Amino acid sequence: MEATYAVDENRLTDFMGQITNDLGGAYSVAMVKLGDELGLYRALRDDGPATAAELAARTDCDQRYLEEWLAHQAASNYLSYESGSGRFRLPPEQALVFAEEDSPVYMIGGFENAISTIENQPGVAAAFRTGGGVAWGDQASCMFCAVARFFRPGYLHNLVQHWLPALDGVVEKLERGALVADVGCGHGHSTLIMAKAFPNSTFIGFDFHAESIAAANEHRDAHGIDPERVRFEVAPADGFAGGPYDLVACFDALHDMGNPAGTAARVRDRLKADGTWMVVEPNSGDRIEDNLNPVGRLFYAGSTMICVPTALAQGHGTALGGQAGQARLTEVFRSGGFSSVQRAAETPFNMVLEVRP
Ligand SMILES: C[S@@+](CC[C@H](N)C(=O)[O-])C[C@H]1O[C@@H](n2cnc3c(N)ncnc32)[C@H](O)[C@@H]1O
CATH class of the missing domain: 3.40.50.150 (Vaccinia Virus protein VP39)
Known part of the structure; x- marks a missing residue:
């Protein structure tokens, strides 16, 4: 028997928006762990904005992986992206959360x-x-x-x-x-x-x-x-x-x-x-x-x-x-x-x- 639901399309759209955000957060967990473990946030904090190639040289990581990781971080508002230079930047507020162990909001x-x-x-x-x-x-x-x-x-x-x-x-x-x-x-x-x-x-x-x-x-x-x-x-x-x-x-x-x-x-x-x-x-x-x-x-x-x-x-x-x-x-x-x-x-x-x- 086919079930009938009285679905409110607007509520469904809002809820799918929430779930997209929630899933984005869930997928970010491993991405943030990579950034911490490989020293990527600290490298961006200490030596400023970088392209994937520049960050690869600084951190001894593979450029192709960094291209993907950096794009994800920019899509997450964890880094900002300067399209002219192709560089990614760790803003000071994000640095407090990801790179400053003694900050009150280190997460x-x-x-x-x-x-x-x-x-x-x-x-x-x-x-x-x-x-x-x-x-x-x-x-x-x-x-x-x-x-x-x-x-x-x-x-x-x-x-x-x-x-x-x-x-x-x-x-x-x-x-x-x-x-x-x-x-x-x-x-x-x-x-x-x-x-x-x-x-x-x-x-x-x-x-x-x-x-x-x-x-x-x-x-x-x-x-x-x-x-x-x-x-x-x-x-x-x-x-x-x-x-x-x-x-x-x-x-x-x-x-x-x-x-x-x-x-x-x-x-x-x-x-x-x-x-x-x-x-x-x-x-x-x-x-x-x-x-x-x-x-x-x-x-x-x-x-x-x-x-x-x-x-x-x-x-x-x-x-x-x-x-x-x-x-x-x-x-x-x-x-x-x-x-x-x-x-x-x-x-x-x-x-x-x-x-x-
Ligand atoms: C959430 S951790 C908090 C640890 C620490 N106080 C902190 O704030 O970082 C809870 C701690 O309680 C300890 N604990 C749990 N039950 C215990 C018990 N019955 N006797 C002694 N320690 C216990 C655990 O081993 C753990 O270290």
């Missing part, structure tokens, strides 16, 4: 995360059937690096400048000399940024993923920071040691933990009575309707492919998801014995919660 980590979600897809598809998880350590090969690279610019430009000062009395303690735990620290960028800013304080980063802890210790050594003052240890969030701490921080990690209530109880147990738990989470509203926007779209995809599988793999049957919202997170804090929860700061991507006993 290469976001593209690398998109690659991770594609690599993770077979494992996650199997988990959809079973309701099981995909362990953090079993996910895409460079996902840990991608995640660290994605979050670092936000920490670099907000943590010391805006987020810590928004917490009552915390900067004064850090300046005098405080004991700090960074739980779920991953590659330790957040820990090292704080450690550099507050040389009188001592920092311990904890994560249950041994490879990430090894990378964090390497980063610490590369920055020449005293291992007596900053160290990284393998430990689960609901069983980390030491303290009593003046400050415990969790950066984009609580929602990945399979036992967030156990983590809250552990933090409460290890925190000084006047201590602070700083919880940085994806910025989201409490209702699905609040998150149906471009940022929510990115986070729900990351949550489906990375965060929920990570949490469910831990065997507690809980997965907060990357868009848990402040109300759901507050239930977790209260279950751990915390009574005060304030939104201290936010960016389009993150909210910073001040959680106190």
